[in-house]
Amino acid sequence: MRRIIAATVIVGCLAGGALVRAQAPAPTPAVPRANPLASDPAAIQAGMAMFRQRCADCHGMDARGVRGPDLTQVWASGRTDDGLFRTVRRGIPGTEMPATNLRSPDDEVWKILAYLKTLSAPTAADAPVGNVANGERVFRAQCASCHRVNGRGGRIGPELSRIGSARSRTALTRRIRGAEEEWIEGYEPVTVTTKTGQTVRGVKKNSDAFSVQVMDTRERIQGYVRSDVQTVTEAKQSAMPAFDVTRLPENDLNDVLAYMATLKGFDPAVR
């Protein structure tokens, strides 16, 4: 009798357990930390096609954002492969970003992410060359008055602590040499002349029809009401000078690029 009771209890537990398991969501399989298909040319090609079909309508053909946000800077802002994978899988509740159709296998998500990474991040072809230690010295002397890295340096230009995850060597070379101007909101040069004739030079952080918000060359952040100043003049050229070979010899450029390639951020663990 006792045995029968014990057996019943065991069967009951098993049945209950099975029931509980059936009702609970399926356990989430472990997500690899790094994209298993990163740098796979076929995966990148397939990812591009899928991105254009499924994502570009909101995020833009170049992934720089339309209704949805810019996706080219997500790694540079500290997001990780596995964190992004989860976002794509689960969607963002309360927004238009849907959960991925569960019929889509994981490798489709990884392919899309592999493609997106090629839009901003260094490629495998960017093998490190140059002297990192000298590159850091040159950076401190030539760049750090405007650009901040790991808590040191100026703030008038973009923060570069994660630039090694954000830009290819080719793109950085073109930018530093002045072959390509990049127009980044928040860093457009602006000059405000006050009614007393005082001139404030800096970069435009924001503006509307009635006001302009400026960081001046002494890094003072300040807003001005347009009707209270004489003029607000926006320059057509970037505040960043072109560093040609006379200002930055080829060896030093290589060293700076090698140093910049090491800048991957001090805390990449934003998930």
Added chain:
Amino acid sequence: MRSTSTLVRLALVASLATVTLTAQQPAVPAPVSNQDLLNGLGADGANWLTFGGNYANHRFSPLTQITPENVGKLQPQWTFQTGTLGNFETTTLVRDNVLYVTGPQNVAWAVDARSGRQIWRYRRELPPNLTACCGLVNRGFAALGDRLFMVTLDAHLLALDMKTGAIVWDATLADYTQGYAATLAPVVVKDKVIVGVAGGEYGIRGFIDAYSADTGKQAWRFYTIPGPGEPGFNSWQGDSWKIGGTGVWVTGAYDPEQNLLFYGTGNPGPDYHSASREGDNLYSCALVALDADTGKLKWHYQFTPHDVHDYDATEVPILGDLMINGQLRKTVMFANRNGFYYTLDRTTGRVLVAKPFVQTTWAKSIDAQGRPVLEPGHTPDEKGETTCPDLTGGTNFWPPSFDPRTKMFFVNAREACATFYAYKPEYVAGQRFTGGAQQVVNTRDNRPWGALRAIDPATGERKWEYAMPTPSRAGLLTTASNLLFAGDGDGNFLALDSVSGKLLWRYQMGSPLHGTSPVTYMLDGRQHLLVPAGTSLTAWALPAESR
């Protein structure tokens, strides 16, 4: 005996108290009647009972307490916060000092107009896998009797009790898992509630529906894509009509004289891939005139045959009578996402005026038959082609306004171009089905911008403009004191002189107005303005001494 007399005395006192209480109570207004809706804002402009203020969608108030001279003295009275993710795109209804407002995520409120305090709140339990394109928004209630009507993101139509926010009935419009959603403000005509569905980016087959306001039972359905054997069916290639989109997500107008409804229809799908759906794709990107009792089509005019730039004609139609070439015409006015402004004869659908109101490169003009004269090279492909306006268009769903005294049409316009790409898409039920994408042209020297524009609807000529550095999505409101209220793209709420276009006053709301319009009404003898911006509603009025 004694106790009986006490009881009698008590009863007498109680009944006197009831009489006194009743005497002090203001009269309860009669339920919202069909006549109230036909009156629109009426002569006193005290309430706001339907989406466009009146059935003609004028958004023109007869109130004159706030004037160009004193508008600078407006003071905030209170601010209400939704506590919900997403922006207001709503038109608030106002009845007997209470505001009825729908918000994002299908939350809705009754709010005390005197204090900004919530009276009730309704929240729909939404499924997790919604397919609503372009924001989990709602554009407002309709009202009849003591009921409010609201559509939902999972494609239902609800009747709510005006006093409590409780559901009276719940009608299913369509299956949301197949890409259907609903966002527009319903319109009540006679005993019916008129609605439409969104989903032009998800391979739906669009429709306009009417439901009994009393029971929620469907009265009629008009498919915006004709079925086999119906006129217009041959304008779709193969089976493309089954998944051709053509949603209806913006409120139409109603002409009681003809008993006709006028609704703008959405883009055909897939949005950009021309070869997936050869033909004119009727009745996409069109204005349809439907009998309000039966839903039968009286006439249609297709603004953009075979659209490939997502130029939904889901803008707000405005009805008005205009003197054109010496003849008084019954017209419908329409500023279209495709860049053209149109005045149509609303009895026939014939084009009377058609003229670009922003930079427009896909068509040269509209010919005598009303057909666009196309410019070559504007069919998107894998390499991309650049066209103006961009996808968001010369204007869009945010309501324009019409001043019936001065016969002036006001529109919030955008100047922007985009490169459009197309790819052959694969249809999967309930999944996004656009067949391409756009990239807005946005360089240092060529940035999108916006402008409030006054257009003479008898000629299409521009009378004035107020330029804005960032394109805006604010709806408009005009008043009989020559004021135009709007918002710019940077969060400033604006008051302009509607005759000259001169800016008179502004206030930084902290968020632009997203497709929503301010409304105005009377409260305790003072004209109020209600401004929904981002997640807040703010009421404005003049200080008592300024009036």
